[in-house]
Amino acid sequence: QQQVKQSPQSLIVQKGGISIINCAYENTAFDYFPWYQQFPGKGPALLIAIRPDVSEKKEGRFTISFNKSAKQFSLHIMDSQPGDSATYFCAASGSGTASKLTFGTGTRLQVTL
């Protein structure tokens, strides 16, 4: 049972455009929602994270939008650059001791010139 659904599976965006990746979760106990960026041959790296007490968080060109009632959150990459080409994973977890991070299926982003 997949608890975090991510879309699209792949995305092609022109340089300077906005990349948008969406995730939906089922477990209402989730209260931590990070996004990870993974380049080929490397491990996932934390990009930005949000907790449900805010509806939006921005760090540089990266913004998370969070909709608690809809149980959805999304990553927006403004002014997308070729260097942003990577696989992006959303994830979710609770905050208890045995809470585990559940990942989405990943979105492969390609930013073209």
Add this chain to the structure above:
Amino acid sequence: DTAVSQTPKYLVTQMGNDKSIKCEQNLGHDTMYWYKQDSKKFLKIMFSYNNKELIINETVPNRFSPKSPDKAHLNLHINSLELGDSAVYFCASSTGTGGQPQHFGDGTRLSIL
């Protein structure tokens, strides 16, 4: 000064063999994890240790045995390797458990011949 380091980076072996992957973190974290990333890039947690104590043990075959000699190290031993074990295995660490940023190593690509 790599934060989370795994060895080896590549592991090619035959079915039925026993192998180990080592992980070390120099971030001062007290929680460490093992994840498996399959050929479709799906990331799934296998184990989690906090202060050398096992706190998450997913439905992983008991051929997989983690060992944490101290807070900075978490090793993974795999007995009787099977074709389906081929994947990339990632070690990660965090401060505390549940809902905390996790830092990943660059993975060990295990290929079973």
